[in-house]
Amino acid sequence: MKTQNVNYIGYTSQYWWLMCSAGILFIGLGVWILASPVSSYLSLSLFFACGMLFAGVFEVVFAIGNHTNLKGWGWTLAGGMIDLLLGAYLLYYPLLSMIVLPMIMGLWMLFRGCMAIGSSLELRAYGVLDWIWLLVTGVLIVLLSLLIIAHPLLAAFTVVIWTAFAFILSGIFRIFLSIQLRKLAAK
Numbered sequence: 221m222k223t224q225n226v227n228y229i230g231y232t233s234q235y236w237w238l239m240c241s242a243g244i245l246f247i248g249l250g251v252w253i254l255a256s257p258v259s260s261y262l263s264l265s266l267f268f269a270c271g272m273l274f275a276g277v278f279e280v281v282f283a284i285g286n287h288t289n290l291k292g293w294g295w296t297l298a299g300g301m302i303d304l305l306l307g308a309y310l311l312y313y314p315l316l317s318m319i320v321l322p323m324i325m326g327l328w329m330l331f332r333g334c335m336a337i338g339s340s341l342e343l344r345a346y347g348v349l350d351w352i353w354l355l356v357t358g359v360l361i362v363l364l365s366l367l368i369i370a371h372p373l374l375a376a377f378t379v380v381i382w383t384a385f386a387f388i389l390s391g392i393f394r395i396f397l398s399i400q401l402r403k404l405a406a407k
Contacts, residue, residue: 236402238285242279243396247388249391262315265314268325269307272306273303283296283297299332306328322379326372329361334358
């Protein structure tokens, strides 16, 4: 069965798998971080940077590949570019990134959480019944980000756990969104 190129809430169903790939990558990174909490803080900043860099690549390709039929594709492109630039920055300056990692992570999560909330509300407008789970995930991402921004010193000590949960929640959101896009395309 050929995947239809259906445009919903600014996303097209043709490239749903790119969003799913980013979600799988984020969940994998989150599980790895939880499984190896003794790893050095430097390696965490490097893995965080790599995860953001590759997720940014996926989203940029998704946005550019759909720019002609994607409503609001600039927001998706902007989100991907932010991930790409922050990931590249963290890779280029690993020692400096260790100092500012909690604040960068908190601001990045805040941006992603707000995007998740917006996408869930747009899905509700299209009649998707499971939109509430996307909203809950987005709100949890925002709450975690605000906790990190408000207490960066505490976040520096617990960054392993907070980062793992943030990656897992972002991954769950992206996979769930890709599933919803695929379901909408089948209608």
